Structures are given as C-alpha cells and as structure tokens.
Amino acid sequence: MLATRGLTWRIGEVAIVDSVDLDLAPGEFLGVIGPNGAGKTSLFNLITGLRRPTEGRVTLDGRDISALPPYQRARLGLGRTFQASSVFGSLSVRENVRLAVQAHRGGSMKLWRRAAADREVAAAADAALHRVGLAHRGDALAGTLAHGEKRKLEIALLLAGEPRVMLLDEPMAGVSAEDVPELVQVIRSLTGDSGRAVLMVEHHMDVILELADRIAVMHHGALLACDTPETVMANPTVQEAYLGESL
Ligand SMILES: Nc1ncnc2c1ncn2[C@@H]1O[C@H](COP(=O)(O)OP(=O)(O)OP(=O)(O)O)[C@@H](O)[C@H]1O
Numbered sequence: 152m153l154a155t156r157g158l159t160w161r162i163g164e165v166a167i168v169d170s171v172d173l174d175l176a177p178g179e180f181l182g183v184i185g186p187n188g189a190g191k192t193s194l195f196n197l198i199t200g201l202r203r204p205t206e207g208r209v210t211l212d213g214r215d216i217s218a219l220p221p222y223q224r225a226r227l228g229l230g231r232t233f234q235a236s237s238v239f240g241s242l243s244v245r246e247n248v249r250l251a252v253q254a255h256r257g258g259s260m261k262l263w264r265r266a267a268a269d270r271e272v273a274a275a276a277d278a279a280l281h282r283v284g285l286a287h288r289g290d291a292l293a294g295t296l297a298h299g300e301k302r303k304l305e306i307a308l309l310l311a312g313e314p315r316v317m318l319l320d321e322p323m324a325g326v327s328a329e330d331v332p333e334l335v336q337v338i339r340s341l342t343g344d345s346g347r348a349v350l351m352v353e354h355h356m357d358v359i360l361e362l363a364d365r366i367a368v369m370h371h372g373a374l375l376a377c378d379t380p381e382t383v384m385a386n387p388t389v390q391e392a393y394l395g396e397s398l
C-alpha cells in the first residue's frame with residue numbers, strides 16, 4: 152500500500168534518513184522505534200511530503216507520490232496527526248472536528264445543498280468523536296482538554312480526512328500513565344476496519360509490542376531491522392544498538 156525505496160535525506164554530508172526501504176500492507180500496524188535523533192520524524196516528513204528526499208521515492212498504491220506536495224498526498228489518503236497548533240483552542244471539540252470534515256470534503260456554494268451538506272458534516276464529525284471516545288466532550292472548548300483527550304481529538308481530526316494510511320508520531324507523548332490504556336484501545340481500533348494501515352512512532356515499548364504487527368528499528372537514519380516483534384527483540388544487532396539506551 153505504502154512503500155519507500157532508497158529514501159534518503161541528507162543535510163550536508165550527514166544522512167539523516169539513509170536508504171530506507173519500507174513496506175506497509177493494507178490493514179497492517181507497523182511500529183517505528185529507535186533512539187532519539189534516529190531519524191523517525193524525518194522519515195515521516197519525507198513520507199508526508201513536508202521534506203523532499205535527496206534520493207529515493209515514496210509510492211502509494213504503486214503510484215510514485217515523491218513529487219507531490221503534502222495536501223495532494225493527504226487527498227490520496229495519506230494522513231498524519233495534526234500538530235497541537237492546528238487545534239482551535241477557543242472552539243468546541245465538535246466545532247474543531249466539523250471544520251476538519253468540511254476542509255476534507257470541500258464546501259458547496261449552492262444554498263439548496265448547504266443544509267443537507269451541513270447535516271452530513273455534523274454526522275461525520277460526531278462519528279469521528281464517537282470513534283475516539285470523545286462524544287461526551289463535544290461541547291467542551293478544545294483548549295480545556297486534558298493531554299489524553301487532546302491526543303484523541305487529534306486522532307478524530309485525522310479521521311475526518313478519511314485516510315487509508317495513518318502516520319502517528321508519538322501519540323502517547325505527554326499522556327499520563329492512567330490514560331494510556333484507553334488511548335491504546337482507540338489506536339488499535341484504527342486498523343480494525345476498511346484495510347486502513349498505521350505507521351506509528353512510539354517510545355513506549357509496551358505500547359508498540361501490544362499494537363504492532365511488525366516493528367521497524369531505525370538507527371542513525373538507517374533501517375536496522377523490520378520484522379515481527381519477537382524477531383526484532385531477539386535480533387542481536389538491535390540489542391547492541393540499544394545497549395545502554397532507552398527505547
Ligand atoms: N531541519 C533540520 N536541520 C538539521 N538537522 C535536523 C533537522 N531535522 C532533523 N535534524 C536532525 O536529524 C536527526 C534526526 O532527527 P529526527 O527528529 O528525525 O529524529 P527522531 O528519531 O524523530 O528523534 P526523537 O525520538 O527525539 O523524536 C537529529 O540528529 C536531528 O537533530
């Protein structure tokens with residue numbers, strides 16, 4: 152579904168991302184791990200089009216999307232969690248998701264279409280909120296949400312774009328320990344239907360092991376291993392790379 156071939160991003164002589172070949176199958180959950188500075192976020196930036204690779208390419212459904220800007224990749228079904236800054240804190244949770252749905256669907260100028268379209272947008276937004284377990288917080292101002300709820304809202308905003316491939320960069324960051332299990336359930340449900348695939352960077356190893364079908368290990372920009380959790384954890388090269396470092 153999604154593939155990278157020889158994907159490389161150099162700054163001067165340094166390969167921040169170094170010849171990465173990655174494949175993501177429909178419905179697959181691929182965890183990405185690696186020490187701080189390994190190039191995980193940079194890899195996501197190349198896949199979503201925020202950065203242009205020095206070499207290599209990215210394909211979606213076999214189509215080369217390497218030259219497309221981020222919004223066109225998003226339109227083809229590649230979604231990435233919104234940065235916290237794209238949440239309007241002074242709007243309600245529901246209004247935020249409605250705006251995201253509207254942005255995705257595009258508005259009709261025809262007045263007679265408006266009422267029906269508005270109802271569809273409202274229904275899609277409510278469905279997304281329900282999916283992430285935030286239906287009861289729809290009226291709350293987004294700025295007043297707790298960390299765990301904010302992460303759920305970010306996932307709801309992402310779902311509004313109906314992505315077929317979702318990229319999550321440390322979705323547990325800043326979430327308190329007691330809120331982690333619920334968020335894990337929400338994230339697990341993302342691959343449950345419609346063959347949607349997820350690529351997730353996460354430092355919490357227990358979360359990765361619980362969710363991932365396969366784990367990709369990055370180290371100094373390169374892909375050290377990409378295999379089932381059992382095989383990756385037993386890989387001596389991986390263990391060596393992590394010696395003395397926290398996952
Ligand atoms: N725009 C940039 N200019 C210069 N160096 C950069 C730039 N972006 C990233 N880097 C460097 O590239 C390396 C990889 O960074 P990246 O953010 O991709 O790592 P990461 O694996 O996501 O780390 P973390 O786990 O801390 O999020 C780091 O050494 C970082 O300093």
Ligand SMILES: [Mg+2]
Nearest residue numbers: 191192193320
């Ligand atoms: Mg990062």
